[in-house]
Amino acid sequence: MIAGKSTIKEGSELKDFLIVGAGLYGAVMARELTRKGYSCIVIDKRKNAGGNIRTTVKNGIMLHEYGAHIFHTSDDEVWKYVTDLVAMIPFVHSPVACYKGQFYSLPFNMHTFKALFGCSDPGEAKRIIEAEACAEREKISLPSNLEEQALLTVGRTVYETLIKGYTAKQWGCDPRLLPADIIKRIPVRYTFDEDYFNDKYEGLPDVRSGGYTGLAERLLEGSEVVLETDYLKLRTGKDPATWYTDPGLGLAKKVIYTGAIDEFFEFRYGALSYRSLRFETEELEKDDFQGHAVVNYTDGETPYTRIIEHKHLTLGGSGKKEADGKPFTIITREYPKIFGEGDERYYPVRDKLSMERYNKYVGLAAQCPRIAFGGRLGSYRYLDMDKVIREALNDIKAC
Numbered sequence: 001m002i003a004g005k006s007t008i009k010e011g012s013e014l015k016d017f018l019i020v021g022a023g024l025y026g027a028v029m030a031r032e033l034t035r036k037g038y039s040c041i042v043i044d045k046r047k048n049a050g051g052n053i054r055t056t057v058k059n060g061i062m063l064h065e066y067g068a069h070i071f072h073t074s075d076d077e078v079w080k081y082v083t084d085l086v087a088m089i090p091f092v093h094s095p096v097a098c099y100k101g102q103f104y105s106l107p108f109n110m111h112t113f114k115a116l117f118g119c120s121d122p123g124e125a126k127r128i129i130e131a132e133a134c135a136e137r138e139k140i141s142l143p144s145n146l147e148e149q150a151l152l153t154v155g156r157t158v159y160e161t162l163i164k165g166y167t168a169k170q171w172g173c174d175p176r177l178l179p180a181d182i183i184k185r186i187p188v189r190y191t192f193d194e195d196y197f198n199d200k201y202e203g204l205p206d207v208r209s210g211g212y213t214g215l216a217e218r219l220l221e222g223s224e225v226v227l228e229t230d231y232l233k234l235r236t237g238k239d240p241a242t243w244y245t246d247p248g249l250g251l252a253k254k255v256i257y258t259g260a261i262d263e264f265f266e267f268r269y270g271a272l273s274y275r276s277l278r279f280e281t282e283e284l285e286k287d288d289f290q291g292h293a294v295v296n297y298t299d300g301e302t303p304y305t306r307i308i309e310h311k312h313l314t315l316g317g318s319g320k321k322e323a324d325g326k327p328f329t330i331i332t333r334e335y336p337k338i339f340g341e342g343d344e345r346y347y348p349v350r351d352k353l354s355m356e357r358y359n360k361y362v363g364l365a366a367q368c369p370r371i372a373f374g375g376r377l378g379s380y381r382y383l384d385m386d387k388v389i390r391e392a393l394n395d396i397k398a399c
Protein backbone atom coordinates (compact mmCIF):
# COMPACT_ATOMS: atom_id res chain seq x y z
CA MET A 1 0.00 0.00 0.00
CA ILE A 2 1.50 3.33 -1.06
CA ALA A 3 0.05 6.13 1.01
CA GLY A 4 1.17 8.75 3.47
CA LYS A 5 4.29 10.79 3.56
CA SER A 6 7.71 9.35 3.00
CA THR A 7 10.92 11.26 2.50
CA ILE A 8 13.78 11.08 0.07
CA LYS A 9 16.51 9.11 1.81
CA GLU A 10 19.66 11.12 2.56
CA GLY A 11 22.64 9.91 0.55
CA SER A 12 20.48 7.67 -1.67
CA GLU A 13 22.21 6.26 -4.70
CA LEU A 14 21.77 8.26 -7.90
CA LYS A 15 18.83 6.69 -9.75
CA ASP A 16 18.54 6.35 -13.49
CA PHE A 17 15.18 8.16 -13.60
CA LEU A 18 13.29 10.66 -11.50
CA ILE A 19 9.60 10.42 -12.42
CA VAL A 20 7.58 13.43 -11.40
CA GLY A 21 3.97 12.34 -10.89
CA ALA A 22 2.63 9.01 -9.63
CA GLY A 23 -0.42 9.20 -11.91
CA LEU A 24 -1.15 6.61 -14.59
CA TYR A 25 1.47 7.82 -17.07
CA GLY A 26 4.24 8.09 -14.47
CA ALA A 27 3.31 4.71 -12.99
CA VAL A 28 3.37 2.89 -16.35
CA MET A 29 6.72 4.51 -17.15
CA ALA A 30 8.02 3.41 -13.72
CA ARG A 31 6.95 -0.19 -14.30
CA GLU A 32 8.39 -0.38 -17.79
CA LEU A 33 11.68 1.27 -16.83
CA THR A 34 12.19 -1.04 -13.84
CA ARG A 35 11.38 -4.00 -16.09
CA LYS A 36 14.16 -2.81 -18.37
CA GLY A 37 16.55 -2.80 -15.41
CA TYR A 38 16.59 0.96 -14.68
CA SER A 39 16.23 2.30 -11.16
CA CYS A 40 13.46 4.86 -10.57
CA ILE A 41 12.36 7.28 -7.91
CA VAL A 42 8.78 8.53 -8.31
CA ILE A 43 7.67 11.67 -6.49
CA ASP A 44 4.21 13.18 -6.24
CA LYS A 45 2.99 16.30 -4.51
CA ARG A 46 -0.27 14.61 -3.51
CA LYS A 47 -0.74 12.50 -0.37
CA ASN A 48 -1.48 9.39 -2.42
CA ALA A 49 -0.37 7.68 -5.60
CA GLY A 50 -2.63 7.20 -8.62
CA GLY A 51 -3.18 10.79 -9.75
CA ASN A 52 -6.68 11.34 -11.08
CA ILE A 53 -7.55 7.66 -11.40
CA ARG A 54 -7.34 7.17 -7.64
CA THR A 55 -10.10 5.19 -5.93
CA THR A 56 -10.66 4.37 -2.26
CA VAL A 57 -13.00 1.81 -0.73
CA LYS A 58 -15.59 2.64 1.90
CA ASN A 59 -18.04 0.00 3.17
CA GLY A 60 -17.41 -2.05 0.06
CA ILE A 61 -18.13 0.91 -2.23
CA MET A 62 -15.37 1.97 -4.60
CA LEU A 63 -15.15 5.75 -4.49
CA HIS A 64 -13.77 7.44 -7.62
CA GLU A 65 -12.07 10.43 -6.03
CA TYR A 66 -11.67 12.49 -9.21
CA GLY A 67 -14.87 11.69 -11.06
CA ALA A 68 -16.21 8.45 -12.55
CA HIS A 69 -13.47 6.67 -14.50
CA ILE A 70 -14.62 4.00 -16.94
CA PHE A 71 -11.90 2.00 -18.65
CA HIS A 72 -12.66 1.47 -22.34
CA THR A 73 -10.38 0.60 -25.21
CA SER A 74 -10.11 -1.17 -28.53
CA ASP A 75 -6.37 -1.63 -28.06
CA ASP A 76 -5.76 -5.37 -27.42
CA GLU A 77 -2.30 -4.81 -25.97
CA VAL A 78 -3.46 -2.12 -23.55
CA TRP A 79 -6.40 -4.23 -22.36
CA LYS A 80 -4.07 -7.20 -21.75
CA TYR A 81 -1.62 -4.92 -19.96
CA VAL A 82 -4.30 -3.79 -17.50
CA THR A 83 -5.98 -7.16 -17.02
CA ASP A 84 -2.61 -8.82 -16.28
CA LEU A 85 -2.35 -6.48 -13.29
CA VAL A 86 -5.92 -6.22 -11.98
CA ALA A 87 -9.15 -8.16 -12.44
CA MET A 88 -11.61 -6.09 -14.46
CA ILE A 89 -15.35 -6.36 -13.94
CA PRO A 90 -17.53 -5.82 -16.99
CA PHE A 91 -19.27 -2.45 -17.00
CA VAL A 92 -21.46 -0.75 -19.59
CA HIS A 93 -21.40 3.02 -19.26
CA SER A 94 -24.90 4.27 -20.02
CA PRO A 95 -25.27 7.68 -18.40
CA VAL A 96 -28.69 9.22 -18.04
CA ALA A 97 -29.44 12.88 -18.72
CA CYS A 98 -31.81 14.84 -16.51
CA TYR A 99 -33.35 17.95 -18.06
CA LYS A 100 -35.85 19.81 -15.89
CA GLY A 101 -37.00 16.65 -14.14
CA GLN A 102 -37.28 14.50 -17.31
CA PHE A 103 -34.83 11.64 -17.93
CA TYR A 104 -33.18 10.77 -21.25
CA SER A 105 -30.66 8.20 -22.44
CA LEU A 106 -27.09 9.12 -23.41
CA PRO A 107 -25.64 8.80 -25.95
CA PHE A 108 -28.54 9.88 -28.12
CA ASN A 109 -30.39 6.70 -29.04
CA MET A 110 -33.90 5.39 -29.57
CA HIS A 111 -34.69 5.68 -25.83
CA THR A 112 -33.79 9.38 -26.12
CA PHE A 113 -35.89 9.90 -29.25
CA LYS A 114 -38.82 8.02 -27.73
CA ALA A 115 -38.72 10.38 -24.73
CA LEU A 116 -38.20 13.52 -26.86
CA PHE A 117 -40.44 12.85 -29.88
CA GLY A 118 -42.59 9.91 -28.76
CA CYS A 119 -41.41 7.75 -31.65
CA SER A 120 -39.97 4.24 -31.39
CA ASP A 121 -39.44 3.68 -35.14
CA PRO A 122 -35.76 4.30 -36.07
CA GLY A 123 -36.74 5.50 -39.57
CA GLU A 124 -39.16 8.05 -38.16
CA ALA A 125 -36.61 9.27 -35.57
CA LYS A 126 -34.06 9.72 -38.36
CA ARG A 127 -36.56 11.72 -40.42
CA ILE A 128 -37.37 14.02 -37.46
CA ILE A 129 -33.69 14.71 -36.70
CA GLU A 130 -32.91 15.23 -40.39
CA ALA A 131 -35.87 17.61 -40.83
CA GLU A 132 -34.75 19.69 -37.84
CA ALA A 133 -31.14 19.77 -39.08
CA CYS A 134 -32.38 20.69 -42.57
CA ALA A 135 -34.33 23.66 -41.20
CA GLU A 136 -31.08 24.90 -39.63
CA ARG A 137 -29.17 24.45 -42.90
CA GLU A 138 -31.40 27.10 -44.45
CA LYS A 139 -30.01 29.61 -41.92
CA ILE A 140 -26.46 28.33 -41.45
CA SER A 141 -24.25 27.48 -44.41
CA LEU A 142 -20.92 26.96 -42.65
CA PRO A 143 -20.93 26.37 -38.86
CA SER A 144 -18.83 29.01 -37.12
CA ASN A 145 -19.34 27.87 -33.54
CA LEU A 146 -20.33 24.90 -31.40
CA GLU A 147 -24.03 25.80 -31.32
CA GLU A 148 -24.29 25.96 -35.11
CA GLN A 149 -22.35 22.72 -35.49
CA ALA A 150 -24.71 20.94 -33.07
CA LEU A 151 -27.85 22.35 -34.70
CA LEU A 152 -26.70 21.15 -38.12
CA THR A 153 -25.98 17.68 -36.75
CA VAL A 154 -28.82 16.86 -34.34
CA GLY A 155 -31.37 19.67 -34.75
CA ARG A 156 -32.81 22.12 -32.23
CA THR A 157 -34.72 19.77 -29.88
CA VAL A 158 -31.75 17.57 -28.98
CA TYR A 159 -29.45 20.59 -28.85
CA GLU A 160 -31.65 22.68 -26.55
CA THR A 161 -32.52 19.78 -24.23
CA LEU A 162 -29.31 17.84 -23.96
CA ILE A 163 -26.34 19.86 -25.21
CA LYS A 164 -26.78 23.62 -24.72
CA GLY A 165 -26.95 23.99 -20.91
CA TYR A 166 -24.47 21.21 -20.20
CA THR A 167 -21.88 22.63 -22.60
CA ALA A 168 -22.31 26.17 -21.25
CA LYS A 169 -21.69 24.90 -17.70
CA GLN A 170 -18.78 22.69 -18.67
CA TRP A 171 -16.89 25.36 -20.59
CA GLY A 172 -18.15 28.33 -18.58
CA CYS A 173 -19.38 30.25 -21.63
CA ASP A 174 -22.11 30.48 -24.25
CA PRO A 175 -21.74 27.62 -26.79
CA ARG A 176 -21.81 30.29 -29.53
CA LEU A 177 -18.39 31.42 -28.29
CA LEU A 178 -16.88 27.94 -28.57
CA PRO A 179 -15.22 26.59 -31.72
CA ALA A 180 -17.32 24.26 -33.89
CA ASP A 181 -14.71 21.51 -33.89
CA ILE A 182 -15.17 20.71 -30.18
CA ILE A 183 -18.14 18.56 -31.18
CA LYS A 184 -17.41 17.60 -34.77
CA ARG A 185 -18.78 14.14 -34.00
CA ILE A 186 -21.97 13.75 -31.98
CA PRO A 187 -22.73 10.06 -31.51
CA VAL A 188 -26.31 9.37 -32.60
CA ARG A 189 -27.69 5.83 -32.65
CA TYR A 190 -30.93 4.76 -34.18
CA THR A 191 -30.99 1.64 -31.98
CA PHE A 192 -31.83 1.00 -28.34
CA ASP A 193 -28.15 0.25 -27.58
CA GLU A 194 -27.30 2.28 -24.47
CA ASP A 195 -23.53 1.77 -24.29
CA TYR A 196 -21.91 5.21 -24.36
CA PHE A 197 -18.69 3.81 -25.82
CA ASN A 198 -18.08 1.89 -29.03
CA ASP A 199 -14.94 0.13 -27.83
CA LYS A 200 -14.09 -3.56 -27.91
CA TYR A 201 -13.41 -3.70 -24.15
CA GLU A 202 -15.04 -1.86 -21.26
CA GLY A 203 -14.80 -2.39 -17.52
CA LEU A 204 -13.69 -1.27 -14.10
CA PRO A 205 -10.97 -2.70 -11.85
CA ASP A 206 -12.54 -5.00 -9.30
CA VAL A 207 -12.82 -3.57 -5.81
CA ARG A 208 -11.10 -6.76 -4.57
CA SER A 209 -8.05 -5.85 -6.72
CA GLY A 210 -8.01 -2.47 -4.97
CA GLY A 211 -9.69 -0.61 -7.82
CA TYR A 212 -7.59 1.84 -9.84
CA THR A 213 -5.41 2.47 -6.79
CA GLY A 214 -4.53 -1.24 -6.83
CA LEU A 215 -3.54 -0.83 -10.47
CA ALA A 216 -1.31 2.16 -9.67
CA GLU A 217 0.29 0.32 -6.76
CA ARG A 218 1.10 -2.70 -8.87
CA LEU A 219 2.62 -0.45 -11.54
CA LEU A 220 4.78 1.29 -8.95
CA GLU A 221 6.15 -1.90 -7.37
CA GLY A 222 9.93 -1.87 -7.67
CA SER A 223 10.26 1.92 -7.64
CA GLU A 224 11.01 4.17 -4.70
CA VAL A 225 7.86 6.26 -4.20
CA VAL A 226 7.96 9.54 -2.28
CA LEU A 227 4.68 11.37 -1.70
CA GLU A 228 3.81 14.90 -0.60
CA THR A 229 6.89 16.10 -2.43
CA ASP A 230 6.58 18.88 -4.99
CA TYR A 231 9.30 18.83 -7.62
CA LEU A 232 9.10 22.60 -8.05
CA LYS A 233 9.64 23.16 -4.34
CA LEU A 234 12.58 20.73 -4.31
CA ARG A 235 14.03 22.62 -7.24
CA THR A 236 13.96 26.01 -5.49
CA GLY A 237 16.85 24.96 -3.26
CA LYS A 238 19.07 24.28 -6.30
CA ASP A 239 21.03 26.69 -8.47
CA PRO A 240 18.46 28.05 -11.01
CA ALA A 241 21.19 27.94 -13.68
CA THR A 242 20.96 24.13 -13.55
CA TRP A 243 17.13 23.79 -13.47
CA TYR A 244 16.84 22.84 -17.11
CA THR A 245 20.31 21.43 -17.76
CA ASP A 246 20.41 19.13 -14.71
CA PRO A 247 16.75 18.49 -13.89
CA GLY A 248 17.47 15.33 -11.85
CA LEU A 249 18.24 17.47 -8.76
CA GLY A 250 21.05 15.13 -7.77
CA LEU A 251 18.51 12.30 -7.40
CA ALA A 252 18.58 10.86 -10.90
CA LYS A 253 20.31 11.14 -14.26
CA LYS A 254 17.14 11.77 -16.27
CA VAL A 255 13.64 13.06 -15.59
CA ILE A 256 10.18 12.12 -16.80
CA TYR A 257 7.90 15.01 -15.98
CA THR A 258 4.13 14.52 -15.89
CA GLY A 259 3.27 17.85 -14.26
CA ALA A 260 2.15 20.96 -16.17
CA ILE A 261 4.69 21.99 -18.81
CA ASP A 262 4.01 25.74 -18.44
CA GLU A 263 4.58 25.53 -14.69
CA PHE A 264 7.88 23.69 -15.22
CA PHE A 265 9.13 26.59 -17.36
CA GLU A 266 7.87 29.15 -14.82
CA PHE A 267 5.16 30.38 -17.21
CA ARG A 268 7.79 32.07 -19.36
CA TYR A 269 5.38 32.37 -22.32
CA GLY A 270 2.27 32.75 -20.17
CA ALA A 271 -0.07 30.25 -18.51
CA LEU A 272 -1.93 27.61 -20.51
CA SER A 273 -5.69 27.72 -20.12
CA TYR A 274 -7.50 24.97 -18.17
CA ARG A 275 -10.95 24.20 -16.79
CA SER A 276 -11.15 22.83 -13.30
CA LEU A 277 -13.75 20.95 -11.26
CA ARG A 278 -14.99 20.98 -7.70
CA PHE A 279 -16.13 17.63 -6.31
CA GLU A 280 -18.69 17.63 -3.50
CA THR A 281 -18.96 14.17 -1.93
CA GLU A 282 -21.73 13.18 0.48
CA GLU A 283 -22.35 10.01 2.45
CA LEU A 284 -26.06 9.35 2.79
CA GLU A 285 -28.14 7.10 5.03
CA LYS A 286 -30.00 5.73 2.01
CA ASP A 287 -29.89 2.47 0.16
CA ASP A 288 -30.05 4.19 -3.20
CA PHE A 289 -29.92 7.86 -4.22
CA GLN A 290 -30.48 7.84 -7.98
CA GLY A 291 -30.55 4.20 -9.05
CA HIS A 292 -27.74 4.74 -11.55
CA ALA A 293 -23.98 5.34 -11.68
CA VAL A 294 -23.97 8.65 -13.57
CA VAL A 295 -26.73 11.21 -14.10
CA ASN A 296 -25.85 14.29 -16.17
CA TYR A 297 -27.79 17.52 -15.53
CA THR A 298 -28.18 19.14 -18.93
CA ASP A 299 -30.13 22.27 -18.01
CA GLY A 300 -28.32 25.57 -17.53
CA GLU A 301 -29.77 26.26 -14.06
CA THR A 302 -28.49 23.25 -12.04
CA PRO A 303 -24.99 24.35 -11.01
CA TYR A 304 -23.40 20.89 -11.27
CA THR A 305 -22.93 18.87 -14.46
CA ARG A 306 -23.36 15.40 -13.03
CA ILE A 307 -23.95 13.26 -9.96
CA ILE A 308 -22.10 9.99 -9.52
CA GLU A 309 -23.48 7.33 -7.20
CA HIS A 310 -20.39 5.26 -6.55
CA LYS A 311 -22.02 1.99 -5.47
CA HIS A 312 -23.35 1.57 -9.01
CA LEU A 313 -19.75 1.63 -10.26
CA THR A 314 -18.86 -1.20 -7.89
CA LEU A 315 -19.46 -4.75 -9.07
CA GLY A 316 -22.60 -3.72 -10.93
CA GLY A 317 -24.08 -2.20 -7.78
CA SER A 318 -23.13 -4.95 -5.38
CA GLY A 319 -21.54 -2.37 -3.12
CA LYS A 320 -24.97 -2.02 -1.54
CA LYS A 321 -23.55 -2.49 1.92
CA GLU A 322 -24.97 -1.09 5.08
CA ALA A 323 -22.81 0.93 7.44
CA ASP A 324 -23.41 0.10 11.12
CA GLY A 325 -26.69 -1.59 10.21
CA LYS A 326 -27.96 1.51 8.39
CA PRO A 327 -28.48 1.94 4.65
CA PHE A 328 -25.52 3.69 3.05
CA THR A 329 -24.52 5.26 -0.22
CA ILE A 330 -21.98 7.80 -1.46
CA ILE A 331 -22.63 10.44 -4.11
CA THR A 332 -20.43 13.07 -5.71
CA ARG A 333 -21.63 16.23 -7.44
CA GLU A 334 -19.27 17.65 -10.07
CA TYR A 335 -19.16 21.45 -10.40
CA PRO A 336 -17.18 22.82 -13.34
CA LYS A 337 -15.14 25.92 -12.58
CA ILE A 338 -12.56 28.29 -13.98
CA PHE A 339 -9.05 27.13 -13.13
CA GLY A 340 -7.61 29.40 -10.45
CA GLU A 341 -4.93 29.51 -7.77
CA GLY A 342 -4.82 26.23 -5.82
CA ASP A 343 -7.13 24.36 -8.25
CA GLU A 344 -6.33 21.16 -10.12
CA ARG A 345 -5.91 21.43 -13.87
CA TYR A 346 -8.47 19.02 -15.38
CA TYR A 347 -9.43 19.92 -18.93
CA PRO A 348 -7.00 21.75 -21.24
CA VAL A 349 -8.70 24.57 -23.13
CA ARG A 350 -6.74 24.28 -26.32
CA ASP A 351 -7.66 27.68 -27.71
CA LYS A 352 -5.47 29.54 -30.19
CA LEU A 353 -3.48 31.49 -27.59
CA SER A 354 -2.83 28.45 -25.39
CA MET A 355 -1.72 26.34 -28.35
CA GLU A 356 0.69 29.08 -29.48
CA ARG A 357 2.13 29.16 -25.99
CA TYR A 358 2.21 25.38 -25.72
CA ASN A 359 4.17 25.08 -28.96
CA LYS A 360 6.76 27.50 -27.58
CA TYR A 361 7.08 25.32 -24.45
CA VAL A 362 7.61 22.30 -26.68
CA GLY A 363 10.45 24.25 -28.30
CA LEU A 364 12.01 24.86 -24.88
CA ALA A 365 11.56 21.20 -23.92
CA ALA A 366 13.49 20.17 -27.04
CA GLN A 367 16.48 22.06 -25.63
CA CYS A 368 16.43 19.93 -22.44
CA PRO A 369 17.69 16.50 -23.50
CA ARG A 370 17.62 15.05 -19.99
CA ILE A 371 13.93 15.57 -19.48
CA ALA A 372 10.90 14.08 -21.22
CA PHE A 373 7.39 15.48 -20.77
CA GLY A 374 4.44 13.11 -20.84
CA GLY A 375 0.93 12.38 -19.62
CA ARG A 376 -2.01 14.72 -19.86
CA LEU A 377 -0.33 17.75 -18.21
CA GLY A 378 3.08 17.28 -19.81
CA SER A 379 1.53 17.08 -23.27
CA TYR A 380 -1.38 19.50 -22.59
CA ARG A 381 -4.07 17.16 -23.91
CA TYR A 382 -7.14 15.46 -22.58
CA LEU A 383 -6.23 11.78 -22.73
CA ASP A 384 -8.34 8.79 -21.79
CA MET A 385 -6.62 6.16 -19.65
CA ASP A 386 -6.05 3.70 -22.49
CA LYS A 387 -4.37 6.43 -24.55
CA VAL A 388 -2.14 7.33 -21.60
CA ILE A 389 -1.00 3.71 -21.32
CA ARG A 390 -0.52 3.43 -25.09
CA GLU A 391 1.59 6.61 -25.14
CA ALA A 392 3.71 5.44 -22.21
CA LEU A 393 4.30 2.07 -23.88
CA ASN A 394 5.35 3.88 -27.06
CA ASP A 395 7.46 6.51 -25.26
CA ILE A 396 9.36 3.86 -23.33
CA LYS A 397 10.96 2.74 -26.57
CA ALA A 398 12.83 6.08 -26.68
CA CYS A 399 14.27 5.70 -23.17
Ligand SMILES: Cc1cc2nc3c(=O)[nH]c(=O)nc-3n(C[C@H](O)[C@H](O)[C@H](O)COP(=O)(O)OP(=O)(O)OC[C@H]3O[C@@H](n4cnc5c(N)ncnc54)[C@H](O)[C@@H]3O)c2cc1C
Pocket (backbone or CB within 6 Å): 020, 021, 022, 023, 024, 025, 026, 043, 044, 045, 046, 050, 051, 052, 053, 066, 067, 068, 069, 070, 071, 072, 229, 230, 231, 232, 258, 259, 260, 277, 346, 347, 374, 375, 376, 377, 383, 384, 385, 386, 388
Ligand atom coordinates in the same frame (compact mmCIF):
# COMPACT_ATOMS: atom_id res chain seq x y z
C1 LIG B 1 -13.32 14.17 -14.37
C2 LIG B 1 -12.53 13.21 -15.21
C3 LIG B 1 -13.11 12.03 -15.64
C4 LIG B 1 -12.38 11.13 -16.42
N1 LIG B 1 -12.98 9.98 -16.83
C5 LIG B 1 -12.31 9.12 -17.59
C6 LIG B 1 -12.93 7.91 -18.03
O1 LIG B 1 -14.10 7.65 -17.71
N2 LIG B 1 -12.20 7.07 -18.82
C7 LIG B 1 -10.91 7.34 -19.19
O2 LIG B 1 -10.30 6.53 -19.89
N3 LIG B 1 -10.29 8.47 -18.76
C8 LIG B 1 -10.95 9.35 -17.97
N4 LIG B 1 -10.32 10.51 -17.54
C9 LIG B 1 -8.91 10.73 -17.92
C10 LIG B 1 -7.90 10.15 -16.88
O3 LIG B 1 -8.08 10.78 -15.64
C11 LIG B 1 -6.48 10.38 -17.40
O4 LIG B 1 -6.28 9.64 -18.57
C12 LIG B 1 -5.34 9.99 -16.43
O5 LIG B 1 -5.62 10.27 -15.10
C13 LIG B 1 -4.09 10.75 -16.84
O6 LIG B 1 -2.97 10.29 -16.10
P1 LIG B 1 -1.67 11.21 -15.99
O7 LIG B 1 -0.67 10.42 -15.27
O8 LIG B 1 -1.32 11.75 -17.31
O9 LIG B 1 -2.13 12.48 -15.13
P2 LIG B 1 -2.52 12.65 -13.60
O10 LIG B 1 -3.42 11.57 -13.15
O11 LIG B 1 -2.99 14.05 -13.44
O12 LIG B 1 -1.13 12.49 -12.83
C14 LIG B 1 -0.18 13.53 -12.75
C15 LIG B 1 0.41 13.48 -11.35
O13 LIG B 1 1.51 14.40 -11.31
C16 LIG B 1 1.53 15.01 -10.05
N5 LIG B 1 2.27 16.29 -10.15
C17 LIG B 1 1.97 17.34 -10.95
N6 LIG B 1 2.88 18.32 -10.76
C18 LIG B 1 3.76 17.87 -9.82
C19 LIG B 1 4.90 18.43 -9.19
N7 LIG B 1 5.33 19.68 -9.48
N8 LIG B 1 5.56 17.70 -8.28
C20 LIG B 1 5.14 16.43 -7.94
N9 LIG B 1 4.05 15.87 -8.50
C21 LIG B 1 3.38 16.57 -9.43
C22 LIG B 1 0.05 15.21 -9.73
O14 LIG B 1 -0.16 15.38 -8.33
C23 LIG B 1 -0.57 13.92 -10.29
O15 LIG B 1 -0.67 12.92 -9.29
C24 LIG B 1 -11.04 11.44 -16.80
C25 LIG B 1 -10.47 12.65 -16.39
C26 LIG B 1 -11.21 13.54 -15.62
C27 LIG B 1 -10.59 14.85 -15.22
